[in-house]
Amino acid sequence: MDEGTIILLALLTLAIVVGTPVATVVLLVRQARLTARLAEVEAALARLGSPAPAADALPDVMARPQPDPVAPPAPASDALPVTADRPPPIAGPWDRAPAPETQAEPAPERPYVLRRDRLARLFVWLRTNWAFTLSAVSLALAGIFFVQYGIEQGLLPPALRVAAAVAFGLGLIAAGEWVRRRGGEGEDAPALYLPSVFSAAGIVSVYAGIVAGRLLYALYGPGLTLAGLVATTLGAVVLGWRHGPFLVAMGLLGAGAAPFLVAGGSGATAALYPYYLLIAFLGLAVDAFRRWAWVSVLALVVGMGGAFLMALAGAGDEGWALALLGFAVMAVVVPERAPIPEHEAPAILDALMGGGSPSFPVRLAFGTVVATTLALWLTLDGMWSFAALAALALGLAVASLRAPGIGDLAILPAAAFLAQLWTDERSAAVFSAQTILLREPETAPPATVSVLLLLAGLVTLALAQRARGALLRPLALAAVLAAPVAAALLEFRWLPAPVLGLLPWALHVMAVAGLMTWLAWRWAGQADRRPMAWAVLSALSAVALALFLLLDAAALTLAFGVLAVTAVWLDRRLSLVEMGWFMQAAVAAISYRLVVDPGLDWAGIAPLGHVLVAFSGAIMAALAARHLLASGRRIERAVAESAVVVWAALLTNVLFLRGLPPDQSQWTHWFLTLQAVPWLLVAGAQLWRVQGDGGRVDLLRRVIAAGAALLAAVPLLLSLTLANPLVAGADGRIIGPPILDSLALAYAVPAALLIAGALLPALGRLRRSVRLLGIGFAILWLALEIRRLWQGERIDAPGVMQGELYSYTLAMLVAGAALLWLAVQRRSEPLRRLAMVVIGVTVAKVFLWDAAGLSGLVRVLSFACLGLALAGMAWLNALIRRAMADQGKS
Numbered sequence: 001m002d003e004g005t006i007i008l009l010a011l012l013t014l015a016i017v018v019g020t021p022v023a024t025v026v027l028l029v030r031q032a033r034l035t036a037r038l039a040e041v042e043a044a045l046a047r048l049g050s051p052a053p054a055a056d057a058l059p060d061v062m063a064r065p066q067p068d069p070v071a072p073p074a075p076a077s078d079a080l081p082v083t084a085d086r087p088p089p090i091a092g093p094w095d096r097a098p099a100p101e102t103q104a105e106p107a108p109e110r111p112y113v114l115r116r117d118r119l120a121r122l123f124v125w126l127r128t129n130w131a132f133t134l135s136a137v138s139l140a141l142a143g144i145f146f147v148q149y150g151i152e153q154g155l156l157p158p159a160l161r162v163a164a165a166v167a168f169g170l171g172l173i174a175a176g177e178w179v180r181r182r183g184g185e186g187e188d189a190p191a192l193y194l195p196s197v198f199s200a201a202g203i204v205s206v207y208a209g210i211v212a213g214r215l216l217y218a219l220y221g222p223g224l225t226l227a228g229l230v231a232t233t234l235g236a237v238v239l240g241w242r243h244g245p246f247l248v249a250m251g252l253l254g255a256g257a258a259p260f261l262v263a264g265g266s267g268a269t270a271a272l273y274p275y276y277l278l279i280a281f282l283g284l285a286v287d288a289f290r291r292w293a294w295v296s297v298l299a300l301v302v303g304m305g306g307a308f309l310m311a312l313a314g315a316g317d318e319g320w321a322l323a324l325l326g327f328a329v330m331a332v333v334v335p336e337r338a339p340i341p342e343h344e345a346p347a348i349l350d351a352l353m354g355g356g357s358p359s360f361p362v363r364l365a366f367g368t369v370v371a372t373t374l375a376l377w378l379t380l381d382g383m384w385s386f387a388a389l390a391a392l393a394l395g396l397a398v399a400s401l402r403a404p405g406i407g408d409l410a411i412l413p414a415a416a417f418l419a420q421l422w423t424d425e426r427s428a429a430v431f432s433a434q435t436i437l438l439r440e441p442e443t444a445p446p447a448t449v450s451v452l453l454l455l456a457g458l459v460t461l462a463l464a465q466r467a468r469g470a471l472l473r474p475l476a477l478a479a480v481l482a483a484p485v486a487a488a489l490l491e492f493r494w495l496p497a498p499v500l501g502l503l504p505w506a507l508h509v510m511a512v513a514g515l516m517t518w519l520a521w522r523w524a525g526q527a528d529r530r531p532m533a534w535a536v537l538s539a540l541s542a543v544a545l546a547l548f549l550l551l552d553a554a555a556l557t558l559a560f561g562v563l564a565v566t567a568v569w570l571d572r573r574l575s576l577v578e579m580g581w582f583m584q585a586a587v588a589a590i591s592y593r594l595v596v597d598p599g600l601d602w603a604g605i606a607p608l609g610h611v612l613v614a615f616s617g618a619i620m621a622a623l624a625a626r627h628l629l630a631s632g633r634r635i636e637r638a639v640a641e642s643a644v645v646v647w648a649a650l651l652t653n654v655l656f657l658r659g660l661p662p663d664q665s666q667w668t669h670w671f672l673t674l675q676a677v678p679w680l681l682v683a684g685a686q687l688w689r690v691q692g693d694g695g696r697v698d699l700l701r702r703v704i705a706a707g708a709a710l711l712a713a714v715p716l717l718l719s720l721t722l723a724n725p726l727v728a729g730a731d732g733r734i735i736g737p738p739i740l741d742s743l744a745l746a747y748a749v750p751a752a753l754l755i756a757g758a759l760l761p762a763l764g765r766l767r768r769s770v771r772l773l774g775i776g777f778a779i780l781w782l783a784l785e786i787r788r789l790w791q792g793e794r795i796d797a798p799g800v801m802q803g804e805l806y807s808y809t810l811a812m813l814v815a816g817a818a819l820l821w822l823a824v825q826r827r828s829e830p831l832r833r834l835a836m837v838v839i840g841v842t843v844a845k846v847f848l849w850d851a852a853g854l855s856g857l858v859r860v861l862s863f864a865c866l867g868l869a870l871a872g873m874a875w876l877n878a879l880i881r882r883a884m885a886d887q888g889k890s
Contacts, residue, residue, distance in 0.1 A: 158217035165209030172202030173239070200249075203236045207255045215259065215269065225271065229278050236282050249298060255279050256302035260309075269310070270319040276306040277326045284334035293360050296335060300368055303327060308375070317380055321388040324372045328392060331368035332399060332406060335361040343405030349474055362405040369396065369409045377416040381424045383451070389417040390455040397462035407471045411478045414459050418482070421452065421489040428494045435498040445504075449496040453508055456486035457515055464519055467531065476531035480519060480538040483512045488545060497549060506549040513542035533576040540567060540582055544589070553598045553606070554614040560590045561621025568625040571633070580636040583625055587643045590618050594650055603654045611658075615651040619644055634697045638689070642704050645685045649678030649708075669723045669732070670742035672715040673750060679712035680753045690762035702762070719746055725784065725795050734793045743784050751777035782811060812838060 176198030210228040213219040236255075256279055259272055283299020286292070304327050311320035332341050346356045348366050358366070369392070376388050396410040431448050439445070463479035487509050490496055497505045520535035540563050547559040564586035571579035593599070594615065603611045626640035656674050686705035690698045725732035725743070735742040754774030758767045786807045787795045816838040822828070 158213070159219055162209050162213035162217065162219060165212065166206050169202040169205030169207075169209060172198045172205060173235075174202075176202065199239050203232065203239070204255060204257075206232050211259050211272075211275070214271065229275055249295070252279060252283050252295075252299055252302050255282070256306045259306070270316045272310050272315065273307055273319040273323040276303045276310070277323060277330070279303045279306065280327055281330055281334065284330055288335050288337045293364075296331075296364055297367075300327060300331060300364075300371075304371060304375075308379075311379065317382075317384055321376065321380060321384045324375055325388055325392060325395075328368055328372040329395065332365045332396070335364060341399050341403040341406060343400075343403040345404040345470065347405050347408045347471060349408045350470055358405060365406050366409060369412055373412045373416045376413070377420055377423075381420075382427050383448070385420055385424070386417060386452055386455060389413045389420065390459055393417065393459045394462045397459075397466040400466060404469055404471070407466055407469070408474060410459075410463055410466065411474065414463065414478055414482050417456065417459065418485050418489060421486060422493055431499065432495045436501065437498075445500050449490055449494055449500065449505075450508065452490065453483070453486060453512070456483045457512065459483075460515060460519075464522070472526075472528060473530055476523070477534055480516060480531070480534045483515060484538045484542050484545075487512050487542060491545065491549075502549055506546045509542055509546040509549065513539045513546065516542060529574065529576060530578070533574070533578040536570060536576070537567075537578050537582050544586075553593070553602055554610040554617075557590055557593050557614040558617040558621075560586050560593070561618050564590070565621050565624050565628070568628045568636070571636075572628050572630060575630075580629075580633055583636055584639050587622065587639055590621075591643070591646070594618065594647060600650070600654065600657075604657050608658065611654060612651075615647060615654070619647050619651070622647065634695070635700065638697045638700050641689065642686060642701070645682050646704070646708070649682045652678045667718070667723055668742075669719045669725055669746040670735070672719040672723050673746040676712040676715040676719070677749060677753070679708040680750065680757070682708040683712065684753065684757045684760065687757070687760045687762040705762075716750060720780075726787075727796060732794065732796050734788055734795065738789055739785060741785075741788065743781060743788060747777050747781035747784065751775070751781060783808065786811060 207229070210225060210232065214225040256276070259275070280299045280303030283295045283302070287296040287299070304324075307320065307323045307327075311317070332343075333339060336342060343362050343365065344359060346358055347362065348358060350356065351358050372392065373389070376385055376392070380388070390413070392413040393410045396406065396413070400407040400409065427448070431446060434446055436445070460479050460483040463475050463482065467475035467479060491505075491509075496508075500508075516535050516539035520532050520539060523529075523532040523535060526532065544560060544563055547556055551559055564583045567579040567582040567586065570576060571583070594603075598606075603615075622640045622643040626637055626644070629637050629640065631637075653675055656671070683705040686701040686708065690701050721727075723732070725734055736744075751774045754770055754777060756774075757763070758771035758774060760767070763770060784795065790801050790807070791797060819834055819838060
């Protein structure tokens, strides 16, 4: 067969397929005119007081005489009578429940698709009419297998095989129309659902023939293929619109399966992406007029599922990305039958916040956008994914300017765009490998990061333009996050500075800061000042990132301090609580820099002037912020005060470290305590500021105090154990004169701080434990000082001298006497008991330990003095007990 014959057959097929829907449209126009005339007749009858006839009964009413006005009119109905041998008809899953005759018919409402009653009706219908479904499937497969049979047997030339498949399909459609005109269609018609069975199978056969001509034989190009598919789709739309959802469902499923049944797995080609877009358009177009919600869902599932299988089979990522965008556009535009969407509120975010139930078009658009966004994020990478996500966000933001119901959908692809910046490791690695050092000389850097940041900026502008009405805050928040978060993700994931250079990349970030500043200026006149505050925060954050790139350690810390003070000043002028949040974030960033990066290691080796500038500048910035903060900003004031105390403690520790001689070990008892003392002061200062109201400020102060106490506990524990002069070896040498030596610094100072801290009411039940811990440190200090007086600078020698033992006993007697004196002064029974315990321990020590090493006159004098001291203390104890008893009786 020559080329002219092939073209003639194709044009003939196209004319037949196109002519059918044209004729149908003409018939529909004539029907619409008859309906209008019927409405006029009903209105005239209503004015005369006569009941209006049913729409379908108009020809009968016009032909036969009117009933007697006295007799009640018989209800108009086309249903067959219910008899014993004919059960009542079973409603299909798409039928609506009839409205009561006494009530006005409500406005049409788009239903939920997956509703329990609708699923139950679907199962009942399928159980009753399963034979029609299988019949349609069998006839559709017959058309497809007809093509395959011609291939296997080689009976006909390829062009005739395709023409035969198309002719077979058109014949089935014609048969369906003929049966429908002769015997009707529906549960009550003699032909039941046979017309839809024939028509659905015919549509599938036409689809299969056109696809086979392109995929298997290459008889025509993509243009003619698309024309044939468009014509078939238009015909299916018209047929489905006229004859019910059964035909539409079978046509959708058959059209979706046709490429796989015809060509198997070898038919994966980018040319099928438009084909599956047409299938989705078919179902959406039918639903746009007939309001069968499940048809739209089925169309999108078939279309997107088929396109996804094409992508898995290697049809191409570019076509897959464009097809996904096409599905999203159709799901937004087609159901509302308007090129400019006008979806009514509420949106999904409004519904989540209790703002009512979204309409079906809104839910359909939301589900499709979610599926499209996830597919673009999870199945693609590289610039196609970024460009498609950005285009989807831009398109939704622009398309929803007159559609508040879908105004929030642009947030989804915008969030996926940011997620893709972090998850696309391959693209980030390829870009990071093109550093200046590895590129050829005089080679321009890749523009990947610049393009990505530009796309993020466009998304920000689109979201900001759409931010209005009930969605002002969510969209404004998304707008001010898109570009700055993209810049931060690019900095920490893509490492653009070595590729572009520090200054060019910093200029990119400053451009983002300028964009945020413009948004803040644009939103400054609105009654709701939240968006302006968020834009200011984003601008300050972008400036901080740019400074992070350009400045050294000390200068960057100072810059963060200036940003914190600026945020507090803006809060004082504009009363924006978000500025307080930024100040707290800036304090956290400064703390991170002072402790971690560059941290304490940098502070130990950097020039002293730089260190003093960094720490003192940060402390002064916190003091300035504390002074500027309003009295109502309690959390912010507490954060600023705590920052001053903590940073001062850090600076003290840094100066201690720097003042240590080069040959001096840092694992000595006194140096470890010096590292702990500032943190004890921080904990005490925070607890002293606790007001006891149980609010968030008190909780913050307690948390900081607990953290500081843990930081102090580590070096103190080391000073008590491994660095204790009794066991420290070469590092345990005691420095300084007795009493005022390193032992006092290591143990007497924390003892005094702990005993003083036990007076703080904020400790509550921990006060006694802290006091006992302080007394324990004091006792250890006294014991070690006594040993130092007898042993010298090194007290780690084995054994105990006789004079040393006597000194311990004397010290314990003095301690017992002091406790008795305190008991008298405070009238305290617990102190008196503690004093007697100390005295009892002293006696036990003398008899069990000291006596073994004494002899001669020294033993006599020792026990004589001990006896006299014990007698005096016993007498004093009896007097105290009697006085306390008398005081209790009075």
